[in-house]
Amino acid sequence: MTRTVTSRDVARMAGVSQATVSRVLHGSPNIAPETRTRVLAVVEQTGYQPNAAATSMRTRRTATIGVVVGRITNPFYPQMLDALGAELEPHGLRLILWDATTGPGERAAIEAIDQRRIDGLVFTTATASSAALQHAIDRRAPIVLVNRVVEGQPCDQVDSANEDTARRIARYFADNGHTRVGLITASTDASTAAARSAGFADEAADLGLHLDDRHVVDGGFSHEGGRAALERILDAGIDPPTAVFAVNDLSGLGALDAARAAGVAVPDDLWVVGYDDIEMASWEAFQLTTARQPIPEMVRVSVELLLARIAAPTRAAVHHRLPGEIVVRRSTAHAPVRG
Amino acid sequence: MTRTVTSRDVARMAGVSQATVSRVLHGSPNIAPETRTRVLAVVEQTGYQPNAAATSMRTRRTATIGVVVGRITNPFYPQMLDALGAELEPHGLRLILWDATTGPGERAAIEAIDQRRIDGLVFTTATASSAALQHAIDRRAPIVLVNRVVEGQPCDQVDSANEDTARRIARYFADNGHTRVGLITASTDASTAAARSAGFADEAADLGLHLDDRHVVDGGFSHEGGRAALERILDAGIDPPTAVFAVNDLSGLGALDAARAAGVAVPDDLWVVGYDDIEMASWEAFQLTTARQPIPEMVRVSVELLLARIAAPTRAAVHHRLPGEIVVRRSTAHAPVRG
Numbered sequence: 001m002t003r004t005v006t007s008r009d010v011a012r013m014a015g016v017s018q019a020t021v022s023r024v025l026h027g028s029p030n031i032a033p034e035t036r037t038r039v040l041a042v043v044e045q046t047g048y049q050p051n052a053a054a055t056s057m058r059t060r061r062t063a064t065i066g067v068v069v070g071r072i073t074n075p076f077y078p079q080m081l082d083a084l085g086a087e088l089e090p091h092g093l094r095l096i097l098w099d100a101t102t103g104p105g106e107r108a109a110i111e112a113i114d115q116r117r118i119d120g121l122v123f124t125t126a127t128a129s130s131a132a133l134q135h136a137i138d139r140r141a142p143i144v145l146v147n148r149v150v151e152g153q154p155c156d157q158v159d160s161a162n163e164d165t166a167r168r169i170a171r172y173f174a175d176n177g178h179t180r181v182g183l184i185t186a187s188t189d190a191s192t193a194a195a196r197s198a199g200f201a202d203e204a205a206d207l208g209l210h211l212d213d214r215h216v217v218d219g220g221f222s223h224e225g226g227r228a229a230l231e232r233i234l235d236a237g238i239d240p241p242t243a244v245f246a247v248n249d250l251s252g253l254g255a256l257d258a259a260r261a262a263g264v265a266v267p268d269d270l271w272v273v274g275y276d277d278i279e280m281a282s283w284e285a286f287q288l289t290t291a292r293q294p295i296p297e298m299v300r301v302s303v304e305l306l307l308a309r310i311a312a313p314t315r316a317a318v319h320h321r322l323p324g325e326i327v328v329r330r331s332t333a334h335a336p337v338r339g
Numbered sequence: 340m341t342r343t344v345t346s347r348d349v350a351r352m353a354g355v356s357q358a359t360v361s362r363v364l365h366g367s368p369n370i371a372p373e374t375r376t377r378v379l380a381v382v383e384q385t386g387y388q389p390n391a392a393a394t395s396m397r398t399r400r401t402a403t404i405g406v407v408v409g410r411i412t413n414p415f416y417p418q419m420l421d422a423l424g425a426e427l428e429p430h431g432l433r434l435i436l437w438d439a440t441t442g443p444g445e446r447a448a449i450e451a452i453d454q455r456r457i458d459g460l461v462f463t464t465a466t467a468s469s470a471a472l473q474h475a476i477d478r479r480a481p482i483v484l485v486n487r488v489v490e491g492q493p494c495d496q497v498d499s500a501n502e503d504t505a506r507r508i509a510r511y512f513a514d515n516g517h518t519r520v521g522l523i524t525a526s527t528d529a530s531t532a533a534a535r536s537a538g539f540a541d542e543a544a545d546l547g548l549h550l551d552d553r554h555v556v557d558g559g560f561s562h563e564g565g566r567a568a569l570e571r572i573l574d575a576g577i578d579p580p581t582a583v584f585a586v587n588d589l590s591g592l593g594a595l596d597a598a599r600a601a602g603v604a605v606p607d608d609l610w611v612v613g614y615d616d617i618e619m620a621s622w623e624a625f626q627l628t629t630a631r632q633p634i635p636e637m638v639r640v641s642v643e644l645l646l647a648r649i650a651a652p653t654r655a656a657v658h659h660r661l662p663g664e665i666v667v668r669r670s671t672a673h674a675p676v677r678g
Contacts, residue, residue: 072420108433285625
């Protein structure tokens with residue numbers, strides 16, 4: 001049996017004070033990046049585990065962060081949870097999960113903050129119409145919105161450049177000779193769907209692409225919905241589009257399956273592009289071109305903002321927007337993205 | 340605004356006492372099924388929400404159940420979590436999640452029981468070698484194992500008939516004229532993989548099917564691993580099998596993708612069968628024949644056992660085994676299962 005590694009050991013090995021170790025592990029904002037990196041390297045190397053209960057007693061905190069996800073059966077959210085767990089661990093923080101689609105969800109999560117059972121809350125599926133979110137914002141509870149955001153709200157928010165990247169997808173279609181395009185959208189209550197749909201439709205209009213109203217169909221962010229949406233687009237009774245953008249990968253994969261079932265050749269007769277770059281997009285059966293959301297980076301920034309918010313509740317709110325990246329695969333004939 | 344529904348209202352509408360409402364919502368074991376159904380129907384109809392904090396104060400419980408999952412990016416686990424959330428909600432119980440693959444995982448979950456931060460714990464990925472699990476069992480902590488089990492341990496366990504169902508898959512292959520078969524297995528530390536592999540291999544031997552050692556390959560329960568495993572099977576330098584069983588769907592989908600990439604026609608030249616019936620198995624691109632695990636039923640029984648265990652810590656441990664069902668799809672030419 002080896003002796004348990006203490007905070008004092010970590011401090012000595014990293015050449016810093018115990019207070020600095022504690023500040024790094026609590027995510028205090030005013031730590032030099034080199035110091036933070038050095039301390040975390042020693043923490044990893046020694047396997048040092050801060051005692052959560054003791055820490056909680058000292059700081060009157062719970063060392064627990066809550067996360068609200070929606071539709072956990074959409075693989076995008078498990079990928080984000082995986083990244084969150086990995087990001088919280090070196091801070092000695094636990095994660096509690098609420099599913100907004102089953103049960104009391106958002107409201108229960110907000111109650112948990114009110115009752116100080118958690119230190120802060122990460123929303124991955126916020127919508128403008130959420131009363132629970134509004135309550136949290138009004139009370140200045142320590143929260144951060146990631147992925148879905150609500151414009152104009154005074155809380156920390158992190159998303160990726162949904163509108164710009166969707167515009168780039170429309171340009172990608174135009175650059176490669178497509179003139180008739182389609183759009184598989186989703187409930188516009190979500191900022192992601194709204195921004196991606198608007199960006200694509202606006203840029204298509206600017207470029208003179210033909211986006212017929214009958215070729216804009218709600219795919220409900222699901223495989224089943226995406227499949228039904230492409231079926232409707234193909235059955236609309238007018239010339240079908242030669243390129244379709246689906247606002248998330250699950251509905252894009254559904255569209256590919258609809259094309260497969262209908263005998264429409266992808267990419268020869270139809271290009272399909274999704275959004276998110278979930279693991280299945282790269283599978284041989286699909287090889288779906290998509291816009292990659294930088295999940296690890298989004299999660300890293302969110303956790304940083306949340307810990308800083310817990311430390312300094314009155315700091316002004318910020319909105320970080322990270323760039324997206326188009327990953328080209330077989331569903332668009334491996335044609336490169338220009339510019 | 341409507342008046343808040345109280346426990347007294349629910350009792351009156353269901354024609355039972357308030358104590359009975361409370362016992363139903365706490366999952367007490369000695370409630371007649373009709374009574375339980377009637378109370379839960381009224382709870383659903385009225386939207387009654389027991390106050391978790393007040394309940395916790397009265398009963399000295401946290402109204403929170405922990406769940407340990409592994410590899411949450413395997414869609415099987417989100418499907419199980421979804422079912423767990425839906426099952427716990429009418430009991431007024433929250434769910435905390437630990438991921439056994441990142442961070443302190445199992446150990447942190449056990450600490451949470453020791454510190455009474457949760458009332459009980461559901462393990463979905465238990466293995467015989469887990470020290471944390473052994474500690475929980477030794478201390479008679481309120482836990483239940485679901486999906487993966489550890490034979491002979493004195494704790495409540497729920498699984499499905501993995502070995503029997505895998506035997507049926509071998510018979511299904513034999514009944515349809517296959518004589519050379521393959522097996523994509525996974526780390527045998529998991530009871531599920533071990534039981535499925537053993538059942539299939541034993542029945543294949545009993546039936547005189549040829550299962551060459553070079554056609555038994557570890558697919559690591561993942562799409563990537565299943566893909567690599569089928570590639571190895573096809574490249575083994577001997578006559579390839581005409582039917583392959585993969586011990587979970589993710590590796591079965593990987594095998595289908597390997598066949599697709601190699602130009603091997605499924606089902607004409609190769610049959611593939613998976614296990615679990617995750618959502619993707621039914622997608623057009625795959626149409627994977629598989630053994631369905633009865634997730635909602637497994638979760639229902641697990642929650643029932645866990646709540647009964649919390650109420651009566653010394654009750655003898657039970658092991659529930661639910662039947663599996665083979666769901667036939669295109670990857671086995673829609674050939675029906677006999678007997």
